[in-house]
Amino acid sequence: MPADHLSATFAALADPTRRAILSRLAAGESSVKELAAPFKMTPPAVTKHLKVLQRAGLITRSRRAQWRPCRLDATPLRDVANWAEQYRRFWEERIDRLEDYLHELQSKEKKHERRKP
Amino acid sequence: MPADHLSATFAALADPTRRAILSRLAAGESSVKELAAPFKMTPPAVTKHLKVLQRAGLITRSRRAQWRPCRLDATPLRDVANWAEQYRRFWEERIDRLEDYLHELQSKEKKHERRKP
Numbered sequence: 001m002p003a004d005h006l007s008a009t010f011a012a013l014a015d016p017t018r019r020a021i022l023s024r025l026a027a028g029e030s031s032v033k034e035l036a037a038p039f040k041m042t043p044p045a046v047t048k049h050l051k052v053l054q055r056a057g058l059i060t061r062s063r064r065a066q067w068r069p070c071r072l073d074a075t076p077l078r079d080v081a082n083w084a085e086q087y088r089r090f091w092e093e094r095i096d097r098l099e100d101y102l103h104e105l106q107s108k109e110k111k112h113e114r115r116k117p
Numbered sequence: 118m119p120a121d122h123l124s125a126t127f128a129a130l131a132d133p134t135r136r137a138i139l140s141r142l143a144a145g146e147s148s149v150k151e152l153a154a155p156f157k158m159t160p161p162a163v164t165k166h167l168k169v170l171q172r173a174g175l176i177t178r179s180r181r182a183q184w185r186p187c188r189l190d191a192t193p194l195r196d197v198a199n200w201a202e203q204y205r206r207f208w209e210e211r212i213d214r215l216e217d218y219l220h221e222l223q224s225k226e227k228k229h230e231r232r233k234p
Binding site: 072086 | 121124125127130131132133143189191194195197198200203204205208211
């Protein structure tokens, strides 16, 4: 497990099943059995994923019921969003350059069309 | 290497050295040697990290010069930001609940203070 919090969060998110579990929990708290059903996974396999999510602080497991419902905690995702947002101007610049290039190609194409007899 | 693009991006970001390399490249393109210097890492160790970043589409390496400069490509970070943003209302709700709780504690504290002779 990486020592820093952001690395632990990114590592936990680097799996489509774990992201699907978070998406399911966004609809409300759920038991391990309920979470396992759509994935055709055994409860122990789901429990393994839940432990990774729990260590990253992305879910909490209640002790108030014997079925120990899982609950989403999106707080670490705020750090993920803030971290990625630092790079916004870079992806926007890149998209702008691609659009400029596309417009250039389109205007060349039009000129070419006009030259045709 | 995970098959889906978002998993590959998250896995590449789950390392503080790789995130520091991206941060360095945000200031401009750089050689492997220049990237290695602040980390006290050997160029082969840096090259290994660069390969992970390159496979995730986060950097490109130019072939126009023998020193093959590395360049940031922030496009996959837009997907990371968009993915995390889906959960905004969950982290905001959680922060609101914590603030409500804090205000409640503070008002109890004030009442208690007033009762003192």
